[in-house]
Amino acid sequence: MKTCPRCESKKTETVSQSPVKGAWEVYLCPVCMFTWRSSEPESITNPEKYNKAFKVDPQDIPHAAKVPPVPEKRA
Amino acid sequence: MAYRDFRDFLKTLENEGQLLNINEEVMPEPDLGSAARAISNLGDKTPALLFNRINGYHNARIAMNVIGSWPNHALMMGLPKNTPLKEQFFEFAKRYGQFPVPVQREETAPFQEVEITDDINLFDILPLFRLNQSDGGFYIDKAVVVSCDVEDPDHFGKQNVGIYRLQVKGKDRLGIQPVPQHDIAIHLRQAEERGENLKVAIALGNEPVITTVAATPLLYDQSEYEMAGAIQGEPYKIVKAKDTDLDLPWGAEVVLEGEIIAGEREFEGPFGEFTGHYSGGRSMPIIKINRVCHRKNPIFEYLYLGMPWTEIDYMMGLNTCVPLYQQLKEAFPNEIVAVNAMYTHGLLAIISTKSRYGGFAKAVGMRALTTPHGLGYCKMVIVVDEDVDPFNLPQVMWALSTKMHAKHDAVIIPDLSVLPLDPGSEPAGITHKMILDATTPTAPETRGHYSQPLDSPLETEKWEKILKVMLNK
Ligand SMILES: [Zn+2]
Numbered sequence: 001m002k003t004c005p006r007c008e009s010k011k012t013e014t015v016s017q018s019p020v021k022g023a024w025e026v027y028l029c030p031v032c033m034f035t036w037r038s039s040e041p042e043s044i045t046n047p048e049k050y051n052k053a054f055k056v057d058p059q060d061i062p063h064a065a066k067v068p069p070v071p072e073k074r075a
Numbered sequence: 076m077a078y079r080d081f082r083d084f085l086k087t088l089e090n091e092g093q094l095l096n097i098n099e100e101v102m103p104e105p106d107l108g109s110a111a112r113a114i115s116n117l118g119d120k121t122p123a124l125l126f127n128r129i130n131g132y133h134n135a136r137i138a139m140n141v142i143g144s145w146p147n148h149a150l151m152m153g154l155p156k157n158t159p160l161k162e163q164f165f166e167f168a169k170r171y172g173q174f175p176v177p178v179q180r181e182e183t184a185p186f187q188e189v190e191i192t193d194d195i196n197l198f199d200i201l202p203l204f205r206l207n208q209s210d211g212g213f214y215i216d217k218a219v220v221v222s223c224d225v226e227d228p229d230h231f232g233k234q235n236v237g238i239y240r241l242q243v244k245g246k247d248r249l250g251i252q253p254v255p256q257h258d259i260a261i262h263l264r265q266a267e268e269r270g271e272n273l274k275v276a277i278a279l280g281n282e283p284v285i286t287t288v289a290a291t292p293l294l295y296d297q298s299e300y301e302m303a304g305a306i307q308g309e310p311y312k313i314v315k316a317k318d319t320d321l322d323l324p325w326g327a328e329v330v331l332e333g334e335i336i337a338g339e340r341e342f343e344g345p346f347g348e349f350t351g352h353y354s355g356g357r358s359m360p361i362i363k364i365n366r367v368c369h370r371k372n373p374i375f376e377y378l379y380l381g382m383p384w385t386e387i388d389y390m391m392g393l394n395t396c397v398p399l400y401q402q403l404k405e406a407f408p409n410e411i412v413a414v415n416a417m418y419t420h421g422l423l424a425i426i427s428t429k430s431r432y433g434g435f436a437k438a439v440g441m442r443a444l445t446t447p448h449g450l451g452y453c454k455m456v457i458v459v460d461e462d463v464d465p466f467n468l469p470q471v472m473w474a475l476s477t478k479m480h481a482k483h484d485a486v487i488i489p490d491l492s493v494l495p496l497d498p499g500s501e502p503a504g505i506t507h508k509m510i511l512d513a514t515t516p517t518a519p520e521t522r523g524h525y526s527q528p529l530d531s532p533l534e535t536e537k538w539e540k541i542l543k544v545m546l547n548k
Pocket of ligand 1: 004005006007008009029030031032033034
């Protein structure tokens, strides 16, 4: 299991393996939906080197604005 | 002259020297995004890129920058590749006027060759990759998304074909960004008010005319397929989706069918946008994919977008100018000369017009703000005289620098609507807008010293022709 480089959740899953065996794997974080490939530069894959301006705090996620807002159901 | 499909257009680009095959192996990241950014940095006549060997894949091929230059845009319309920009504008406007051209319906399509309904995994089916460094995931960014009006499902014109950013967020899940000013937001609202999912069909790898039209701000009840017929000069070929009554481009490489889940929103982005800034960190709707169809060995297509100019600016340049031009002409048929709204999808627009009397140019600017596209864009409108070519920016700068008086000619209208992606809007979606009147004052407005405009020496036009011939020898 990998740590999400963006929100540092430990719940990430492997969603794909390269068709050519052993080249790379793709991981998905179900908390912040970040997706990355094992072969990407360290500035993407390493939680400590991930660009701080783009880090996500999981506690902020439920407060994100809904775009578009969900309309009232009509009777 | 119509292109049969995506491959047919790629073949034409290759024959015209407007396609570069990249046969060396490249990494999905950072090579694909980097190369596509780089090609846009190299001018406005660049070729499309076709990547034939991508690390980790057996035979995936990815095309980028397909409409990313003026020669490729001209070829999209079947014109000679060296057709000047202003000529492309007037030709596009002429064909736009042929709308509607009825569609040609087909029973079967090449994309029906391979069909997947069980254990769909988009990460395995599509060669996905990160485009810009801080994108929150892998995006499909040049597919057309088809949906229909829920209240009036049989109205062909109200069926919408649009391009929306799609984040791949699970094996069979996409995030979609329906900007409120765009038509799919109307369909989604109708469906959610009923508590129903909105059916969608998504086509990837299309010939370039439907892509161009899908990125054109048409009126709500105008059919993109009937406009594509007008632009290509013959009926556009469509075929029905399997799970719905939605119509798809016949030549698509890959088709995804699914539905936007009513009432659901999920964290999305960020994604580097055409504004040259990232946007994201909001919760957006989710599409569940139920069926995937594709050709054998499909060719995939993506576009690079970032700080202008990039492919997206060519893709939504002239096709943004023309609807504004037509709608302004409806109001002022004898005055409007040309419209250049190519900057950041028309956030800035330049209008060339005759002035009937003092104050007229400002009225033209106000009208631009109230066109359908102006409601979400046209944050700055520059109005110039009829003899200033709005596509010739040095001429526009000349008009601004000599015809404008800030006291009289800068008009600011507070708190108007704009698309929320505008990074300057505050709150997102609200901004002041500005009209800069750079036309010559006309009576009864008599200020300034404009009575002695400089005219060219008598034989200038003749000499222009002579010299052009000599230079081309
Ligand atoms: Zn995460």
